[in-house]
Amino acid sequence: MSSSSSTVEENNTVIDQPVMVKEPSIAKFREEVVNWGLLYDSVATIEDPDFRINAELAKLVRDARKSIVDAFDEGRPFISNNYCTAPEVSKAMGLPSYMLFEAPFIPSSKEVLGDQLDHTAAMGLGPDLCTAIRSGIYYVEQGLVPLPAAMIGFIFPCDGMPMLHQVIKHNKFWKDMPLFCPDPPYFQDPRSIDYFANELKKMVSFLHNATGATLDMDKLKEIIDESNKQYLLWQEYNELRRARPSPHGYDIGGAKCFCVSQMFSVGEPDGTEWFGKLVKLAEDKVEQGLGSTPQEKIRMFWFDIMPPNWADELFPILAQEYGAVCVMDMFGNSPYTTIDTSSEESIWQGMAKRGLFDTPMVRQAIGPAEGFLDDLTRIVRDYEIDVVVWPGHMGHKESLGTYGIIREACKDLGVHFLDLRVDILDGRFVEKDETLDKFARFFKNKGLA
Amino acid sequence: MNNMITSSGSQREYTPSDRIQCDAFQQMCEATACVQNSALKRWKENGGKVVGFLCSMAPDELLIAANMLGFRVRGTGSTNTDLADNYFTNLNCTFPRHCLNMAMEGEYEFLDGILYLNSCDHIRRLYDNWKLNIDTEFIELIALPRQTGPDQVKFFTEEFQMIREKLESHFKIKITDDALRDAIKLGNETRRLQRRMYDLRKQDDPPITGAEVLTVMVAGTAMPKTEYNVLLRELLEELEGKQGSGKEYRARLMITGGVLDDPKWINAVEEVGGLVVADGLCFGGRIMWEDIDETIEDPIEALGRYYLADRPSCPRVVDKQEERAEFTANMFKEFNCDGIVGAKMVFCDQWNVENYMLKSDMHEQEIPFMSVEREYITSGTGQLKTRIQAFIESLGK
Ligand code: SF4
Ligand code: SF4
Numbered sequence: 149m150s151s152s153s154s155t156v157e158e159n160n161t162v163i164d165q166p167v168m169v170k171e172p173s174i175a176k177f178r179e180e181v182v183n184w185g186l187l188y189d190s191v192a193t194i195e196d197p198d199f200r201i202n203a204e205l206a207k208l209v210r211d212a213r214k215s216i217v218d219a220f221d222e223g224r225p226f227i228s229n230n231y232c233t234a235p236e237v238s239k240a241m242g243l244p245s246y247m248l249f250e251a252p253f254i255p256s257s258k259e260v261l262g263d264q265l266d267h268t269a270a271m272g273l274g275p276d277l278c279t280a281i282r283s284g285i286y287y288v289e290q291g292l293v294p295l296p297a298a299m300i301g302f303i304f305p306c307d308g309m310p311m312l313h314q315v316i317k318h319n320k321f322w323k324d325m326p327l328f329c330p331d332p333p334y335f336q337d338p339r340s341i342d343y344f345a346n347e348l349k350k351m352v353s354f355l356h357n358a359t360g361a362t363l364d365m366d367k368l369k370e371i372i373d374e375s376n377k378q379y380l381l382w383q384e385y386n387e388l389r390r391a392r393p394s395p396h397g398y399d400i401g402g403a404k405c406f407c408v409s410q411m412f413s414v415g416e417p418d419g420t421e422w423f424g425k426l427v428k429l430a431e432d433k434v435e436q437g438l439g440s441t442p443q444e445k446i447r448m449f450w451f452d453i454m455p456p457n458w459a460d461e462l463f464p465i466l467a468q469e470y471g472a473v474c475v476m477d478m479f480g481n482s483p484y485t486t487i488d489t490s491s492e493e494s495i496w497q498g499m500a501k502r503g504l505f506d507t508p509m510v511r512q513a514i515g516p517a518e519g520f521l522d523d524l525t526r527i528v529r530d531y532e533i534d535v536v537v538w539p540g541h542m543g544h545k546e547s548l549g550t551y552g553i554i555r556e557a558c559k560d561l562g563v564h565f566l567d568l569r570v571d572i573l574d575g576r577f578v579e580k581d582e583t584l585d586k587f588a589r590f591f592k593n594k595g596l597a
Numbered sequence: 598m599n600n601m602i603t604s605s606g607s608q609r610e611y612t613p614s615d616r617i618q619c620d621a622f623q624q625m626c627e628a629t630a631c632v633q634n635s636a637l638k639r640w641k642e643n644g645g646k647v648v649g650f651l652c653s654m655a656p657d658e659l660l661i662a663a664n665m666l667g668f669r670v671r672g673t674g675s676t677n678t679d680l681a682d683n684y685f686t687n688l689n690c691t692f693p694r695h696c697l698n699m700a701m702e703g704e705y706e707f708l709d710g711i712l713y714l715n716s717c718d719h720i721r722r723l724y725d726n727w728k729l730n731i732d733t734e735f736i737e738l739i740a741l742p743r744q745t746g747p748d749q750v751k752f753f754t755e756e757f758q759m760i761r762e763k764l765e766s767h768f769k770i771k772i773t774d775d776a777l778r779d780a781i782k783l784g785n786e787t788r789r790l791q792r793r794m795y796d797l798r799k800q801d802d803p804p805i806t807g808a809e810v811l812t813v814m815v816a817g818t819a820m821p822k823t824e825y826n827v828l829l830r831e832l833l834e835e836l837e838g839k840q841g842s843g844k845e846y847r848a849r850l851m852i853t854g855g856v857l858d859d860p861k862w863i864n865a866v867e868e869v870g871g872l873v874v875a876d877g878l879c880f881g882g883r884i885m886w887e888d889i890d891e892t893i894e895d896p897i898e899a900l901g902r903y904y905l906a907d908r909p910s911c912p913r914v915v916d917k918q919e920e921r922a923e924f925t926a927n928m929f930k931e932f933n934c935d936g937i938v939g940a941k942m943v944f945c946d947q948w949n950v951e952n953y954m955l956k957s958d959m960h961e962q963e964i965p966f967m968s969v970e971r972e973y974i975t976s977g978t979g980q981l982k983t984r985i986q987a988f989i990e991s992l993g994k
Binding site: 271272273274276277278281285301303304306307308310311312313314315317318329331332333334335339340343346347350516517540542543545546548549550551552553569 | 683684685689693719721722724725726740741742744748749752755912913941943952953954957958
């Protein structure tokens with residue numbers, strides 16, 4: 149490993165920053181820039197609008213990755229940040245960022261994920277640890293992600309995330325990297341929002357000290373105003389998904405909206421444009437009475453993260469054989485509230501609230517079980533759900549601990565509850581046929597098939 | 598040998614009271630072996646209130662100052678999780694499952710209240726499930742920060758102050774600063790006595806085994822502190838100046854890990870020649886290694902600072918991993934150990950990764966470290982014993 153140094157002049161202060169130059173750590177990102185770019189170019193001529201909307205995502209991912217590679221090559225600081233720790237702030241500070249934790253969730257990891265997870269057992273990690281965390285640890289310990297100039301940690305909503313960040317601090321290459329973790333409160337009361345808003349303010353000084361970048365509040369306001377537009381469009385889109393038949397299934401919208409608004413195109417007009425197209429696409433289908441499958445019979449709510457690696461092997465079969473459509477998933481409908489940008493304080497409060505209580509997974513899991521119940525009730529009613537599919541991801545210990553609460557809530561709501569127990573990342577945890585069998589028996593027993 | 602094999606081949610229950618015959622120790626054994634022990638029953642019969650808590654970061658001193666008995670909730674005596682498994686899954690830690698099961702069977706009806714912290718994903722869901730299923734009249738959760746900076750200490754101190762006020766209003770009592778200061782003194786006295794007991798383990802041939810020490814430590818979380826301190830003093834008088842527990846051992850071991858309140862598990866380790874002389878457990882070394890600072894003017898702040906930042910932390914505290922590794926290494930050396938056993942409960946993400954880091958930290962210092970998995974209720978110790986034996990052999994002992 150070698151290091152060079154970049155100098156940032158800021159208020160007459162000269163800050164020397166070590167910039168990691170470790171080729172293997174950036175190699176995967178370089179590869180992704182090429183692959184996402186190729187993917188985007190190769191589908192440029194395909195007209196199918198459903199296909200196009202997903203293909204355009206490839207461009208947003210490519211651009212986000214490229215911003216890191218460029219910064220790396222030019223010796224400019226880049227950071228690691230997260231969707232729930234106000235990514236609007238680092239964007240406004242002009243700091244390219246990537247999310248360390250995203251590796252196992254992007255389809256390009258699919259081919260190697262199994263081997264990587266197996267390797268973590270040899271490293272000494274128990275197989276009962278969430279695969280997302282195991283994979284994150286693997287990436288850090290094996291030097292497969294570029295060392296950022298600074299990192300904003302994400303030590304909620306589960307036990308795994310704080311442990312991942314401790315491994316980061318423990319790793320010999322990462323230990324001296326400045327790391328700031330906004331500390332999470334537990335409840336959703338005004339005191340907790342104040343507490344987290346204060347943590348986010350501290351984050352700005354931290355980033356300034358670590359990278360020399362400054363925060364221009366006007367720029368931040370501009371970015372938030374743009375992100376507000378994205379969220380409003382997302383809401384419009386989610387309204388359209390309530391139609392019978394629902395215009396889209398598991399593969400469009402959903403977590404992809406989250407990826408655009410919170411990860412790859414935070415507060416950027418490109419992202420807003422993407423949302424605009426998505427809304428238009430859904431509007432057209434609703435107008436024509438078209439659904440994601442010719443005959444929608446069973447409306448499902450997938451109450452967890454959509455499996456990035458094996459959803460394609462499951463949902464098309466369910467749609468074809470039973471007319472079962474995933475009309476909503478847990479990442480697809482976080483009721484993002486717009487941030488009031490009329491004052492600095494309202495901006496900080498709004499970002500704290502957005503990070504903690506709007507962002508998917510976090511909003512449900514960070515505090516008491518009510519977080520899950522509120523979403524369950526809202527979505528079951530709004531989308532006229534027939535079956536709540538509870539994947540019971542092996543890593544989600546806190547959600548596994550709500551098993552009885554959710555089952556009983558489904559009973560009260562008069563909706564069927566299917567308990568799967570899978571690993572959302574590692575398709576080997578339960579054989580695909582076993583999962584399909586479970587669906588088949590369930591649909592039959594409940595008189596749905 | 599305590600753990601006799603009966604003629605039918607099954608193991609007889611380990612009873613640590615077999616060896617140390619003094620009355621004080623017998624009472625502690627009883628308090629550890631069950632939930633509703635005699636001291637607790639006497640307290641209740643005299644009209645005293647009992648408030649349970651999970652986990653060890655709950656401010657026991659606040660309850661003492663409220664003239665209540667703080668009881669650390671356990672699943673001791675539980676034989677199954679049938680009722681609890683309607684609420685938890687088989688991918689959840691067995692500790693909260695057994696606790697909930699016992700509560701659903703009515704074993705915790707004696708509690709007048711219960712205090713939770715969001716110590717881990719499983720415990721915070723125990724809070725939710727307890728709220729739903731168990732009719733405890735006062736249930737509160739104290740929000741626990743994940744770091745220990747000044748803002749976190751302030752936040753946590755406020756949490757304690759809010760709980761103080763809720764206790765006052767619910768039970769119609771007043772918890773004065775003076776009562777809090779006295780409670781802190783009493784709690785520190787307990788910690789000093791417990792450290793005196795730990796000092797005995799530094800001897801070449803300690804007069805007390807690891808299983809017996811755990812028995813004494815668990816008892817301290819289940820009976821009034823004033824009574825406990827008297828018993829502990831009596832026990833120390835009995836043991837100090839003595840050599841040897843009569844147990845033959847080949848290696849001196851340290852145990853680290855999550856919730857471990859069952860002396861039978863330690864006994865299984867000791868039966869195959871690994872005398873447990875030190876630990877970093879939250880029913881052991883971590884709860885008494887430091888005192889609460891009696892010089893801080895505001896006693897609530899003293900509690901907030903101690904429980905969050907000053908006492909040896911648990912893995913959920915993000916900014917203290919290095920300190921924890923140092924604590925472990927220092928204890929290893931101070932107690933002249935030969936190796937460390939990291940005991941991790943199945944499905945515990947915190948100790949899973951903590952042991953992963955600890956192992957490499959210890960290896961850097963050439964300290965042998967082995968991880969083992971366990972379930973909350975000790976049963977079938979054969980595999981554990983085989984692994985411990987192999988570990989001891991790898992130590993060249
Ligand atoms: S997938 Fe769930 S358990 Fe795993 S890291 Fe994410 S929030 Fe935590
Ligand atoms: S052992 Fe781990 S998972 Fe179980 S209760 Fe303790 S911290 Fe939670």
